[in-house]
Amino acid sequence: MKGGVAKPVRCAIYTRVSTDQGLEQDFNSLDAQYDASQSYIRSQAHAGWTLVRGKYDDGGFSGGNTDRPALQRLLEDVQSGKVDVIVVYKVDRLTRSLADFAKLVELFDKHNVSFVSVTQQFNIICPIRARGHLGAHPRQDRSLQAQGSLGRRHGAAWL
Numbered sequence: 001m002k003g004g005v006a007k008p009v010r011c012a013i014y015t016r017v018s019t020d021q022g023l024e025q026d027f028n029s030l031d032a033q034y035d036a037s038q039s040y041i042r043s044q045a046h047a048g049w050t051l052v053r054g055k056y057d058d059g060g061f062s063g064g065n066t067d068r069p070a071l072q073r074l075l076e077d078v079q080s081g082k083v084d085v086i087v088v089y090k091v092d093r094l095t096r097s098l099a100d101f102a103k104l105v106e107l108f109d110k111h112n113v114s115f116v117s118v119t120q121q122f123n124i125i126c127p128i129r130a131r132g133h134l135g136a137h138p139r140q141d142r143s144l145q146a147q148g149s150l151g152r153r154h155g156a157a158w159l
Contacts (some may be wrong), residue, residue, distance in 0.1 A: 005054070008045075011041045018062055018063065020060030056070040056071065058070040063096035066103075075107065084111065089118050090118075
């Protein structure tokens, strides 16, 4: 940080629901996930967190694979260096596949991108530690309810 101004940290919000039921409503699950994630980003403004333009919403797509248009756009933006932090409401919004989760974590680490779950506590700064947390993935442990964040690399802290 130079001169008291935090370096901008570009944050992208990813949202997903499995069915398209209810998506036609004025306010739906994608909107709720987005609002909670946006609030979290605002709470990190002191660390320079800013929301990138564009939305990454996959309504009506299963989390069982990564073949989703908005997720693929997000991953392209990660690879091209346009994103520093990915924010999701819950980890299972990103994927319900443990194998896919491990691959995504490797991709994020390769591109120095942090991953924050607004409602669950994870830490992937150290890839070895991340592999240790895989047993707590939502598919294996649905009781994980602790609030926190994944990826303290970019100065996340609850207010």
